[in-house]
Amino acid sequence: xxxxxxxxxxxxxxxxxxxxxxxxxxxxxxxxxxxxxxxxxxxxxxxxxxxxxxxxxxxxxxxxxxxxxxxxxxxxxxxxxxxxxxxxxxxxxxxxxxxxxxxxxxxxxxxxxxxxxxxxxxxxxxxxxxxxxxxxxxxxxxxxxxxxxxxxxxxxxxxxxxxxxxxxxxxxxxxxxxxxxxxxxxxxxxxxxxxxxxxxxxxxxxxxxxxxxxxxxxxxxxxxxxxxxxxxxxxxxxxxxxxxxxxxxxxxxxxxxxxxxxxxxxxxxxxxxxxxxxxxxxxxxxxxxxxxxxxxxxxxxxxxxxxxxxxxxxxxxxxxxxxxxxxxxxxxxxxxxxxxxxxxx
Ligand SMILES: Cc1ncc(COP(=O)(O)O)c(C=O)c1O
Numbered sequence: 001x002x003x004x005x006x007x008x009x010x011x012x013x014x015x016x017x018x019x020x021x022x023x024x025x026x027x028x029x030x031x032x033x034x035x036x037x038x039x040x041x042x043x044x045x046x047x048x049x050x051x052x053x054x055x056x057x058x059x060x061x062x063x064x065x066x067x068x069x070x071x072x073x074x075x076x077x078x079x080x081x082x083x084x085x086x087x088x089x090x091x092x093x094x095x096x097x098x099x100x101x102x103x104x105x106x107x108x109x110x111x112x113x114x115x116x117x118x119x120x121x122x123x124x125x126x127x128x129x130x131x132x133x134x135x136x137x138x139x140x141x142x143x144x145x146x147x148x149x150x151x152x153x154x155x156x157x158x159x160x161x162x163x164x165x166x167x168x169x170x171x172x173x174x175x176x177x178x179x180x181x182x183x184x185x186x187x188x189x190x191x192x193x194x195x196x197x198x199x200x201x202x203x204x205x206x207x208x209x210x211x212x213x214x215x216x217x218x219x220x221x222x223x224x225x226x227x228x229x230x231x232x233x234x235x236x237x238x239x240x241x242x243x244x245x246x247x248x249x250x251x252x253x254x255x256x257x258x259x260x261x262x263x264x265x266x267x268x269x270x271x272x273x274x275x276x277x278x279x280x281x282x283x284x285x286x287x288x289x290x291x292x293x294x295x296x297x298x299x300x301x302x303x304x305x306x307x308x309x310x311x312x313x314x315x316x317x318x319x320x321x322x323x324x325x326x327x328x329x330x331x332x333x334x335x336x337x338x339x340x341x342x343x344x345x
Pocket of ligand 1: 206
């Protein structure tokens, strides 16, 4: 048996829950809009390679994100773009600074690329202080810093003026701001690419656009940075079906805006109901909510009632993350939470 690299052997694989479910609120996915309207595959040519430059998609994205298409690179999910970026910039053993808790894949990308991952621990209520970030940056001078904003799994958020303050002090490094959830709250840093050549903003169509299954991510940065990243982008990395459907989605932005509005309203409602159930509920600018619960094995108890939520108890004691879904899904989840709560007395 030939083993994988030594530094990868202790990684716990990113496995998704495949238990049967009625309501799935464990992966921050959105809802499906396109299949409700009419999806048009007339121009689909499976025999041809996709447009490797994804020109039409980048044009549509540029309009939506408020930049030029020359500022955008697309990939097979923002996951691929994140890995490609750190691989492109970091040599073995260089430092990548991330936050704790934050998106669980960042440390894995670092391991894959033989990089040192330094983390900045969160403070009160799982928020992050800008002064502490700058202090830790100056002590360690990492090659790359990855800021998930708003942050997964905490839902916490750094304001634009705080991001500006960080960018002013981190010009010697690549600063990646992962805005996977920005449509649900907060102000994007995309326009700052004109002021900071070292800034990379990651966006995805997996969350607010509800297209997680199509794997479409966007990397937005200065033209100079994008030019360099073209050198390492895999050819044909975004398949034709994904490009075709995504382009049609940009013709339906009104539906997406309505969906985002609905999620924000549901988020407020679910938060209030969770508080009534006496959970500790953290503020959220995303399409999910982090809670603390004294009920042991809460995720498993809900899973037995066919409701999936994300169990974070291995990383943060007694903490769980619940995605906001459609009204009927959220109502069902709350109903099942009441049952679990009553059974636990
Ligand atoms: C913070 C964050 N970044 C990136 C991703 C990956 O997104 P994509 O589906 O575009 O690969 C996720 C997915 O959950 C995420 O939570």
